[in-house]
Amino acid sequence: MLRVLLVQTAQGLNPSSGGFKANANVLRSLAAHGYETAQICYGHEQEIELHVKKAEDKGINPDLAESSMVAVDLRGIVHELFVKCFTDEYKEDTRVYLERNELSQRMQSLVKLFSDHITEFQPTHVVFNDPITMKLTATHPQRATFKRINIIHTAEQLPFGPFAAGVDGHCMSPAVEDALLRDLDGIWSVSKAIQKYALTYGQLETTFLIHPIATYLDKDASGMAVLPPVRNNIDKIEVGMVNPCAQKGLSILIGLARNLPHIKFVVWKSWGSRRDHLAQLEDIPNIQIEPTTKDTNEIWDRIKLLIAPSLWYEAWGIVVTEAQLRGIPVVASNAGGLPEAKMHIPYIIPVNAVTGEREANGDYVIPDQNIAPWVETVNKIMTDRDEYRALQEQTVTKSAEWLRAQDPRGHEKWFLSMMDAK
Structure with missing residues (x-):
């Protein structure tokens, strides 16, 4: 039985990113065939309230989980936050975590939150396209119980070749990310072009799969994909x-x-x-x-x-x-x-x-x-x-x-x- 946990990195529950849309449709297609799915994503607070209401209007229990976390602001003042949403990590915090395995207070809170959700959900597969999740899943206490899959949505995401780190926020520590990539259970390239790029510049074998076909289709009132x-x-x-x-x-x-x-x-x-x-x-x-x-x-x-x-x-x-x-x-x-x-x-x-x-x-x-x-x-x-x-x-x-x-x-x-x- 598949239990797939997806970590999304685009900002908001309804971003214009095609990659976000495709990722969500992986879960939808699996759920439609009876598998358990869940995702961690960055939502704006007003979006969360609207999402909950939309689900309830359809007779669905959104099962909104609410928790708290500790965060330190730029002045060094400690706050306890009521968590339904939270802001993204600092780039330098991410780089230090990847390269030196050192956690700022803010990064520690983020890593703990992600790790706790993995422990609670007990996935068979964790799917992601960011280096933080790629690193924290490598040493998670339940690492032996799930497969780790990275989706390659852009050449800039890869730590080699002419386009490495070509987009702000992508590939912040090439050497570390290269080593982490080669220790995964699966790497999914969303086109033959990306698959060829990974092989040509990094000698990295990946699996080509198109996006789930629901990505390209309409949805009816029940959320099912239709022609x-x-x-x-x-x-x-x-x-x-x-x-x-x-x-x-x-x-x-x-x-x-x-x-x-x-x-x-x-x-x-x-x-x-x-x-x-x-x-x-x-x-x-x-x-x-x-x-x-x-x-x-x-x-x-x-x-x-x-x-x-x-x-x-x-x-x-x-x-x-x-x-x-x-x-x-x-x-x-x-x-x-x-x-x-x-x-x-x-x-x-x-x-x-x-x-x-x-x-x-x-x-x-x-x-x-x-x-x-x-x-x-x-x-x-x-x-x-x-x-x-x-x-x-x-x-x-x-x-x-x-x-x-x-x-x-x-x-x-x-x-x-x-x-x-x-």
Whole structure:
């Protein structure tokens, strides 16, 4: 019998992170087949109250656990906190814990909280994508009773290669994290691109599994995954993009909008969209900026075409797969795992991807791009109805074939195989 405990690291119970969404669907798919699941996650206080009410309205007992913990503020004053949520650990505290096994008061409280939940839940598997959980589970008193699995959602998460620590907060102690990775029971790469990266730069063997298929589907009122309706958006007038930011291809978006003033663009903010990124878009008259949305149907009901001009080493690109399964054509770059997420359906445009070189502030250096093929392709799809119909038909047919070929119980089988291995 599987008992799977997941540790989430994204901020909030409903973040715009695709990795968070995919992680949660691992638990949902296992729970749907009768297994016990639980997760530790960082929630904002108001979210917790809303989450409890939502569960109770459905007749579900949310079984909210409340406890206390000791925390020390920046002035050294000790506080006893009533815990329903708590703030993230300091980066330096994390580095010291990883490298010297020394615990600040704050880190000690966090490690104890996580460890106590593992002891209480008695999992068969602990799943995570952060170094703190990877370290504390290595020496947990019940270590022999559970398997340790790390999900690799980004190349920046890995402690080797050109993109190591390329995102703030990722990979704070490469040597320690490298050793910890090689002592795990399983490492899950979410794309063949990430699997190849790990093998090429770290000689690290990992297991490739796509995200649970529920990640890409709609949910009915009971929370069950259902096939999404296919949109016929040929008469819509907007090109959409999610998470406009430098590494996601902001420069290509701006080039498209300026070269195609007769076409309307709409973007939805997400985790990477900084103030300086949005400022570059605000004065472009044919770009509309929308807030982050929890309901992606708002996107699919509105746009005619999605662009994903990413310039960094994408792990997958969940939004791309979601769009195509709903009959929304996608024009994407060839960065990282995006061709996999697109199921190799046209159009995939080569880009000058980031190399790992950094600016003084730590951001990736963004190479110049050839905008011409993007302008030609987007203009043709948006103005040629025959082209759009043909591309939409191919998108609907190929994505449905792809979905039918997936194993909805692949993760379950992988977890069970670990228990069989001696």
